[in-house]
Amino acid sequence: MMTLQGKAWRFGDSVTTDHIAPGRYFHLRSNLPELARHALEDLRSDFASEVKKGDFIVTGKNFGLGSSREHAPTILKLAGVSAILAQSFARIFFRNAVNIGLPVVIMDTTFINEQDELEVSLEKGLVKNITNDRVAQFNPLSPELLRILQDGGLIEHVKKNGRIVV
């Protein structure tokens, strides 16, 4: 059910929420489509204009460190990103992503290069790198978090169940 397909956009370690959603665009937080045009622009000025629906962000350790701004995962999702694959995530970014229905995968990402074509199965915990014909496994999210993701995020989860179910 949750199999995703797209190209990889590679970023390094310690990508901060100021990289993802720069503070100088604070006034655009109530205009998310406009804010999304600036996603990650200090690291890659071509990202927001070139990313295609379904693409993946593939990164190193401690992705999303810093602020609690949920606008960070939200604008990545709005830009078309279908999942983020990282060696590790900062805590608040991780739960924000789950809460807004943006899948996050924790794994060794070194077998993925820029613009590789990937297929990701969230339930099976499997990444197929179609470009270099390699396959790697990851530990799927816990059943509780998968359920929030599958419900479409925490708001939809609460509306559907009448409460938080974990």
Place this chain on the structure above:
Amino acid sequence: MEKTGQNLTEKIISRHAGKGVRPGDMVVADVDIALAQDGTAPLAIRQIEKLGSCNPDRNHLNILFMDHASPSPRKELADDHAFMRSFAKEYGATVSDVGEGICHQLIAEKYAAPGMLILGADSHTCTAGAFCAFATGMGSTDIAVAMATGKTWLRVPESIKVVLHGKLSNGVLAKDLILHIIGDIGADGATYKALEFSGYIDSLDMEQRLVMSNMAVEAGAKAGLFPADNRTLTYLQERGRAEQFNEIAPDSDAGYEKVIEYHLDSIEPTVAMPHAVDNTAPASTLSGISIDQVYIGTCTNGRLSDLETAAAILKGKRIASGVRLVVCPASREIYLKAVEKGLVSIFIEAGGLVLPPGCGPCVGIHQGILAKNEVVLSTQNRNFQGRMGNPDSSIYLASPATAAASALFGHITDPREVV
């Protein structure tokens, strides 16, 4: 042997989950205070509107702060403020309006108490851990659900025990200690964990503890807690909130993922260099770094004792030519006391300027954005690229003492040279 006692994190989350918890457990917990600020509240409100209702019994516990863009520098942000006010009016939430101050300082002054579970749509919500509250930052959706239902989901974190020995020497502050600790364990050294401070904590007063807890998130931690002791009680008594005190300490046989120890006597004035909080060095080794601006304020170091420390160094002197000194008290109460005690006059006479209470330039919205290639020395908690509004500028982090001393000389200065 299996540990049977509970640490602070397990104790507080157990009370709110209605059952005994252990690290790794996923629980639904009752939330005491839920807060958001003007950068995160509008999105939280839109999420609450999707849920369609907000628990009216929580009106005094759901608090919306206007502090990041206060007063508003742009029409878009003025509209966000108006949106927050009209939501609060319609749904009954509590508003802390422009001019009151920074959310984390107001939570300390008016709300936080031992044993509470406090959630905020701001990463530095962990500040209230100084009161032995389990306080943590989350996103707007989490806060929306907490405000509407009074509940949240939590994975119970493992705790790291941070044992403090001895006392900080003259000219060295809690800011130096926490920068040293983060430099030591790294910006992801405590990711998903709780830091529990222990040992000779009596040497740190509440304002110093607030600095330590505030920066726990800069090591990736979910929370940074102190036990509730006499210093906590005194602080609450001074604000007429003594009845909110209850003594909480970890059990003697509590379990921790690991224990790390620091000798405070050996801590030096410490600076975090661009663009990472864990990129630390002693201030004494950085005298070659010239600075264009000094910022004293924020939820980390905009409290009265911070302003007193800086004023003692600046009194009767002038800052170096070419340096801009920006000072911002963290709350209305602090601002008023700084006026009454003559601190504001000292800053102005020294060549500085004093902003209204709020987050000021720390988040890069207004009130002191840097030019290309400029360098700022700030008492804030974060120095990421672009944090203060310009990705082509450099941010150094330090204590209020180091900041004031550096303003006098125009380069990074070990404050022990002037105190």
